[in-house]
Amino acid sequence: MPEQKHGEIDAHSGTPTTGHEWDGIKELNTPLPRWWLNTFYACIVWAIGYWLVYPAWPLLNGYTHGLANWSSRVAIGEDLNELKALRGDMNESIATASLAKIENSPELLAFARAQGSAAFALHCSTCHGAGGQGSKGYPNLNADRWIWGGTLEAIQTTITHGVRWDADPETHASAMPAFGRDSLLSKSEIANVADYVRTWSGNAPPQSADLAEGQRLFGQNCATCHGEDGKGNVELGAPNLTTQVWLYGPSKAAIIDRIQNGGGGVMPAWSGRLDPTTIKALTIYVHTLGGGK
């Protein structure tokens, strides 16, 4: 300990004072414990080492890179590569196996579902909902009605090229005409078609309905795509109108709205954004949600 300049000793505690005094209160010179000081010095040494080894100082343009030349970006890249290596074998199997084979192998299925579920949460859940339950205008992927087909291959195609996604030449195109907006059908005609269409899914038509007229109009305007019996056509993305699953709701008003305005939903093409293995995993995941054909 350095020699005490103000060698006054506090009578009560026997400790030297620092010589500082405020309003009669003197400050005791109680040194910090040795181990504490040593820890403190060790921290300083550590900090200096840290400055040197790691990026520490911001510069006008850039920063000091440190001796280790470490950066969090590179570290993440390494982590990702490690992850890829870890998943390597399984990914390889997913990439090479056929969709049907993946689904029939418990191991591959579990892996693909896990990977697909993560990718779904990230990319698809915004529109289709966390569990693929969909909402108005966004198909419920748990149900078994498929506009563009529910086989493994059809689902893969849809995810890869999207729906009405102009940037992809192979995208699912075709849209329903706006029969009302473009004055192809009158209001009462549309109402009759709606009443007629709804009978397929077991909805009793109102008294006023003219089902024969509805049937005639459907045959003339709608049957080309949806088929005479309303069973739809997955080639054209024309929904099956005879089921209990309605993309825009089962009410008469909702159906009138569709006939009135036509059109159809849009889904991005995921090729280019997701690698083929991820798309495969997504396909398996969606197919096993419950609606797969």
Add this chain to the structure above:
Amino acid sequence: MTTVQLQTQDDSPDLPLYVSAPKVYPQRVHGVYRRIKWALLIVTLGIYYLLPFVRWNRGPNEPSQAVLVDLAHRKFYFFFIEIWPQEVYYLTGLLILAAMTLFLMNALAGRVWCGYLCPQTIWTDLFLATERLIEGDRRERMLKDAGPWTLARVREKTLKHFTWLMIAWWTGGAWVNYFADAPTLVHDLATFQAPVVSYVWIGILTFTTYVLAGFMREQVCLYMCPWPRIQAALTDEYALNVMYRLDRGEPRTSFKKSLALRAKGEHPGDCIDCSQCVAVCPTGVDIRQGANLGCIQCGLCIDACDSIMEKIGRPPRLIAYDTDVNVARRVAGKANIFKPIRSRTVLYGTIIALVGAVMLLALANRTNLSVSAMHDRNPMFVKTADGSIRNALTLHIVNRKPMARRFAIEAAGFDPAHVEAVGATKGADGWPVVEVGPDQIRELRMLVTVPGATHPPPKQDLAFTVVDVASGEKAMTTDNFIAP
């Protein structure tokens, strides 16, 4: 209760507010309690170092180590018991048992765990014995430490620290053996092929053992360990404690004086103030000052004092395991009483018995097969194209047998045609059949469909029974069928 006022230095005004802890130089001692401590030290250390090498045949695909914490597969093996991650409640049970046993020990004999079984005590004892062997006993060590550094001393100290480090290293090495197949790991460690993490852990544990048992010793028991604080709050006046029987020892006088007094027909105390009890104490306590939190109930002072009593021809056990109640009763001229059965010992004993029984029962009844169900929340149900209502669930089927097994999944209350499992085939009677690998969990997505025309109630019980096709072993889980 009568207390005898003792002169202590604690309230002397001119002591500084802080004194650093004096170094304790425990002296060698012989006697009953020392022998018990040696025996326990050998048994506990023997178990610790050798247990990982005990083999246990569990059949193919299973580790053959009797005690193994398999972190990679998240399983714990203990002889015939195999604990899966879903069963961590066994760990909870074990912790309760451990706590209650500690409480019970405390109710019966205070800090006795500390004195005989605590790892800190055991390793410190071992380190002390090494130190004594190399540097000599108390007096010698004190003299050497106070004296100058000589070559012989440097040699001694080096040898001591080297031996300590060897013990510490051995200790750390034994620990990692619990986490991998011990013979293989030892081989890999020796050939520098073991995973880095095992070297790191050996390093950490070597360091902590060396520092805690070599340098910090009683400081751990006095300042770092929470148990003295807790046990002080839990103990009572009936608990056995190492006690200086002041009713017999006081007034203390020197041996010569006491002889003289006795010759005159007077009755001096038996304590001849030889301080042997203090010299042997590993925590540096003077037991004659009364019950002390720093005392770890090791009984070494009893051995020390007994040997003195024998030499001066007085009856042994001036220091003994005794209770506050009895000291007070003897002072008041009453006979000793012992009450090991008190409400707290009964309570702890009952809890130990109950928890132990529950765990044994659970162990005896655990099966090699279990199943649990998790209902899809989002959506809870789906309307399918034909208007049926469908629920999706995930079943987790756990096969704890070391071979692959095939299971049929039967759902109570539903037509087999309406129960499907993704990726499963259908058995002869229509129920889905899946294979689950040895010691594996299979996740299975189940689709249960009910025709909408039957108007299912909004919530209906649903039970899945998993049946081993070969042996008929069953496990069941329940859930609900949800409809709009």
